[in-house]
Amino acid sequence: MFSSVAMGLASAGPAYSLAATLGVIVAGVGLQAPIVTMLAFIPMLLVAYAFRELNASNADCGTTFTWATRAFGPRIGWMGGWGIVVADVIVMANLAHIAAAYGFRLAGLHGLADNRLWTTVAGVVWIAVLTAICYVGIEFSAAVQRWLLCLEVVVLIVFAVAALVRVYTAPPATAIHVSASWFNPFEVASVKALTSGILAGVFIYWGWDTSFSVNEETVDSARVPGRAAVMSTVLLLLMYALVSTSVQAFAGVGTSGIGLGNTDNSDDVLSGLGEAVFGSHGTGLLLSRLLILMVLTSALASAETTILPLARTVFSMAVHKAVPSRFARIHRRFLTPTWGTLGMGAISIALFVLLSSFSRNILADSIDSVGLAIAFQYGVTGFACLWYHRKILARSARDLVFKGVLPGLGGLMMALLFLYAAFVVYADPAYGTTAVDLPLIGRTGGVTVLGLGALLVGVLLMPAVTRGYGVALKLQRGLLPRRLPQHAAVESASRYVPADNRSGVGGDWYDVIPLSGTRIGLVVGDVLGHGLGAAATMGRLRTGVRVLARLDLSPDELLSRLTDLVEQTAHDAGAGPRGPGRRMPHADAALGVSCLYAVYDPVSGKCGVARAGEPVGLAVVPPRTGVADCPELPPGPPLGIGGLPYRSTELDLEPDSLLALFTEGLLQAADGRDAGFARLCRVLADGRGSLEERCDRAVAGLLPGPADVDATLLMVRTRLLDRNQHVEWAVLPEPAAVATIRAAVTKQLGDWGLGDLAFTTELIVSELVTNAIRYVGGPIQVRLIRDRALICEVSDTGHTSPHLRHAASDDEGGRGLFIIARMTHHWGTRYTSGGKTIWTEQDLRPGDIP
Structure with missing residues (x-):
């Protein structure tokens, strides 16, 4: 002191x-x-x-x-x-x-x-x-x-x-x-x-x-x-x-x-x-x-x-x-x-x-010109304090006075002093010891010329030094989702808070990815570093996650593939070899990235989650208790670092459960991660308002002032599909069962009012069930889901994925998947713990969507 x-x-x-x-x-x-x-x-x-x-x-x-x-x-x-x-x-x-x-x-x-x-x-x-x-x-x-x-x-x-x-x-x-x-x-x-x-x-x-x-x-x-x-x-x-x-x-x-x-x-x-x-x-x-x-x-x-x-x-x-x-x-x-x-x-x-x-006259006038720079600097600081704490001024009388009223008055007084002195007092040619003839202005006091001229140099330099920040922030925001997709599985809302200091524009990101079978992929990530490099890395990784997610990989397998992508990119960039658990020298910006990936199934209510790195987290608020909790997630190394393999855990979620996926930047204002998470839990437990309003309350409560590093919050409320929107049958691995399942599918489509899709759906089911009986055998499951599209899924115990090919004119087979691909909007294969599922999607007319 x-x-x-x-x-x-x-x-x-x-x-x-x-x-x-x-x-x-x-x-x-x-x-x-x-x-x-x-x-x-x-x-x-x-x-x-x-x-x-x-x-x-x-x-x-x-x-x-x-x-x-x-x-x-x-x-x-x-x-x-x-x-x-x-x-x-x-x-x-x-x-x-x-x-x-x-x-x-x-x-x-x-x-x-x-x-x-x-x-x-x-x-x-x-x-x-x-x-x-x-x-x-x-x-x-x-x-x-x-x-x-x-x-x-x-x-x-x-x-x-x-x-x-x-x-x-x-x-x-x-x-x-x-x-x-x-x-x-x-x-x-x-x-x-x-x-x-x-x-x-x-x-x-x-x-x-x-x-x-x-x-x-x-x-x-x-x-x-x-x-x-x-x-x-x-x-x-x-x-x-x-x-x-x-x-x-x-x-x-x-x-x-x-x-x-x-x-x-x-x-x-x-x-x-x-x-x-x-x-x-x-x-x-x-x-x-x-x-x-x-x-x-x-x-x-x-x-x-x-x-x-x-x-x-x-x-x-x-x-x-x-x-x-x-x-x-x-x-x-x-x-x-x-x-x-x-x-x-x-x-x-x-x-x-x-x-x-x-x-010496110029030297003497420079003393007065310092007063302009001082008044400018202090005025900016007074207004910055007021604006910095604007969200918490109503918290107490002390905050209002010492964070708002007094700094605001100080900034205002400094601003008035600066303007009056610069353009009235010091601008007078008779003031001080020097005067300058300025084009279009005339004879002006040397103090004003020195003081404002020195500040004007900063204005001229400003575009060059702030351009990088602006480009990085624009790139970062441009790479994030413009709006989250509406989906039957979840209701979602998000917030991205960029850091307010120049180095803080980094690579935090979030995403909501529609998957097959009305499932939904949820992701948040945190890229090390700041600036254009981090924003570009974020864009590359977000694209990689979306591509891998469309392959219907499990969360742990997706992270494993993503870390392979990171290491390969670093190797191609010449980062050099590394040992287990060691970061590469001169490594790619993606090395050490943290990422949390979850897949939620609105039919079963199960959510698979895997995590790479620590600076990402997940909080769950069950509707019965309304108390937020942090489920135990298997630890996993950051992407590209190496170490233990990734593991997934499965959560059973009730309808209307609230999930909050976030990066550690959201907790930066608290005294430690535990204190920050406790504060987040209190905000999440407040069930008032929509998800958008709850996101706003969370950000305002956890980041009352500007942020040191960028922060991301993705909040989703889970749903279960109505029982009238999906139906499932067990099919015996016998050729005679094909006709039976075709009849059952036709009847269900009639009950849903989708009789015009009966022919194509029968053909799809016949082809997929026949292939399962012919090449795999064992238990077969058929499921229809009526959502924004008509989804048909055929599951078996096989682990071999069929491949689309163009049959020659004299081939006797090989046209089944080709026909299915022409008659559907999307189709694909995903692997499960018991085998695989081949799925198709057919578009519905707006009036047929539930």
């Missing part, structure tokens, strides 16, 4: 921030500078609550980038992350300049402090040194921050108290007594001036969110960063209120000398106050040097804690495929982002040299 608070305070850089912006605030609002610095605390505190609640739901070092992506999608998320990068990189240039100048002043080299070349060289050295400190580890960085911050806070408080004492004991000519009007915001001359002052005030608070950027490296990452952030903003408020009041009382707001309104001191109001407050001899000289050292260490501490969130934001963006993946590499010893830290240090150096080479 102490290190997190220290990082939040140090990143804000109280001494540096006051030195760089207090003069700007005074120039805008005059004597009301203290209240303006305090008013800027309000939106910061509101946004801090947004950060706290989002971090509690998902501690990710990408912060705004990650949370905005999950709340609004990859485009808004990218811009939120880009806002962080822009603010951090630009402020690094200013921090380096301040550190270089104060380093020379501390050494008494005032001439070098005003030399552009030497301050640039020294600034580059400081950035390199601080980058190295951040690179060797977070614990070392935190230790450095604690020492630097303690020195900074102590000297800052001593300075503020000494200044106030001087005002009332030995005041300088510029001194003015503290007045209540200083704390009245209505005394500010205009809304424009107030907005400019508050936005500058936002800059001095900025940085407390560093504690969130290192949340994944923090003990109790869900709570400590949030508490540290709120504590940091409150401590900053107290320090800024004290220092701004005492400095204004001591130096006044005059435009000459040490006055805060002096434009020559606007970018550094503290350097000339040390000797004025403490004196220039003995202890006073030492304290004045400590004040310079304090501003130097503040700039250094702020620069160091700017590198930390910058590197970790880029690291998170790389993990989520928003920037090149090399930025996600971690040093094996130091455990810090290699490219994220060193790369961002190099980019900061390049920008610092670029801005310094133009002029």
